[in-house]
Amino acid sequence: MYSVADIAWMKNAIQLAKNGLYTTGVNPRVGCVLVKNGQEIASGWHEFPGGPHAEVNALANSDARGATCYVTLAPCAHYGKTPPCVDALIAAGVTRVVVACEDPNPLVGKQSQERLSQAGIHYESGLCVDEAFALNPGFFMRMQEERPFVRLKTAMSLDGRTAMQNGQSQWITGPLARNRVQKLRAQSNVILTGIDTVLMDDPSLTVRDEEILNLPHFKQPHRVILDTELRMPLNAKLLSLPGEVWIYTCSDDEEKKAALCDLGAKVYVMPRHEKHVDLHFVMTHLAQQQVNEVMVEAGSRLNGAFLQAGLVDEWHLFVAPKIMGDAARPLCTLPITELTQAVALEIKQQFQVGEDWCYIARVRK
Numbered sequence: 001m002y003s004v005a006d007i008a009w010m011k012n013a014i015q016l017a018k019n020g021l022y023t024t025g026v027n028p029r030v031g032c033v034l035v036k037n038g039q040e041i042a043s044g045w046h047e048f049p050g051g052p053h054a055e056v057n058a059l060a061n062s063d064a065r066g067a068t069c070y071v072t073l074a075p076c077a078h079y080g081k082t083p084p085c086v087d088a089l090i091a092a093g094v095t096r097v098v099v100a101c102e103d104p105n106p107l108v109g110k111q112s113q114e115r116l117s118q119a120g121i122h123y124e125s126g127l128c129v130d131e132a133f134a135l136n137p138g139f140f141m142r143m144q145e146e147r148p149f150v151r152l153k154t155a156m157s158l159d160g161r162t163a164m165q166n167g168q169s170q171w172i173t174g175p176l177a178r179n180r181v182q183k184l185r186a187q188s189n190v191i192l193t194g195i196d197t198v199l200m201d202d203p204s205l206t207v208r209d210e211e212i213l214n215l216p217h218f219k220q221p222h223r224v225i226l227d228t229e230l231r232m233p234l235n236a237k238l239l240s241l242p243g244e245v246w247i248y249t250c251s252d253d254e255e256k257k258a259a260l261c262d263l264g265a266k267v268y269v270m271p272r273h274e275k276h277v278d279l280h281f282v283m284t285h286l287a288q289q290q291v292n293e294v295m296v297e298a299g300s301r302l303n304g305a306f307l308q309a310g311l312v313d314e315w316h317l318f319v320a321p322k323i324m325g326d327a328a329r330p331l332c333t334l335p336i337t338e339l340t341q342a343v344a345l346e347i348k349q350q351f352q353v354g355e356d357w358c359y360i361a362r363v364r365k
Contacts, residue, residue, distance in 0.1 A: 065093035100132030138292030176354035
């Protein structure tokens with residue numbers, strides 16, 4: 001049974017982990033608090049890939065002998081880019097380790113608990129587990145299901161339209177909603193769209209929030225384009241901006257592929273699925289590249305394809321108080337003819353963003 005103080009210290013560790021929301025990249029976001037004699041003596045969080053883990057940052061320049069360590073993810077017990085955190089905790093002389101989530105990485109498993117217990121350190125797990133899990137949905141998804149966590153972002157009018165018939169869509173929502181989208185982009189490893197969006201809008205698909213751009217260790221998310229026939233223009237804006245561009249295609253046009261690679265893009269040739277790039281194959285490949293979180297910003301056809309494929313884990317739906325008319329473009333293209341085929345959603349959150357509304361939903365399986 002955990003005490004009120006235990007819960008409070010772990011919640012502090014969870015808040016610390018959020019400092020790495022935009023900078024930990026493929027690594028999990030982790031926070032750590034060290035407590036001795038009822039007082040916090042040190043804290044830390046994981047800041048960037050290859051840098052010290054949360055426990056090591058907390059242990060630096062502190063006397064942790066006899067302390068309790070509260071950490072949001074089980075300490076690593078293997079050598080990666082840094083030495084095992086369990087070794088650092090043992091050497092520091094902590095006497096108790098309280099963990100929120102077990103690490104799903106097969107390289108960790110139960111090794112952390114076993115190593116710490118063998119050293120005489122009391123090990124507990126499961127405190128504030130849901131809140132800690134929410135820090136890293138993509139890391140857990142990749143480790144457990146071998147695919148990234150997918151967020152679908154859409155912006156529409158009150159009558160469910162995303163662009164005028166001529167493609168005009170800037171701007172349906174207001175500046176506060178667009179600023180929130182910048183933050184969603186920044187916490188993603190990948191921003192994904194289809195070639196039709198590139199041809200129509202010539203988007204940047206970058207994070208432009210100055211506060212985030214000025215964070216130490218922030219890197220632009222990779223931009224992933226699904227381009228079945230390799231129609232990507234060589235003068236597309238996104239090919240000249242900071243960050244990597246990955247193109248998934250089914251085309252065997254080696255000349256076009258070479259030209260795109262010369263511009264710095266990576267081109268992956270994938271199998272077709274019903275005449276298009278196989279979305280499941282793409283997600284598996286992204287997971288193999290250690291991608292945790294994907295944000296989809298696309299048109300109605302690709303939105304519908306992700307929904308049909310069962311690949312939408314979280315839907316951020318921004319709704320503007322506007323009516324755009326029945327000639328405007330719809331939110332999703334889906335082959336639905338009966339009401340029983342409708343996609344059912346569970347609304348997890350809803351709140352106002354300036355003049356607009358945001359709904360965060362889960363697709364019912």
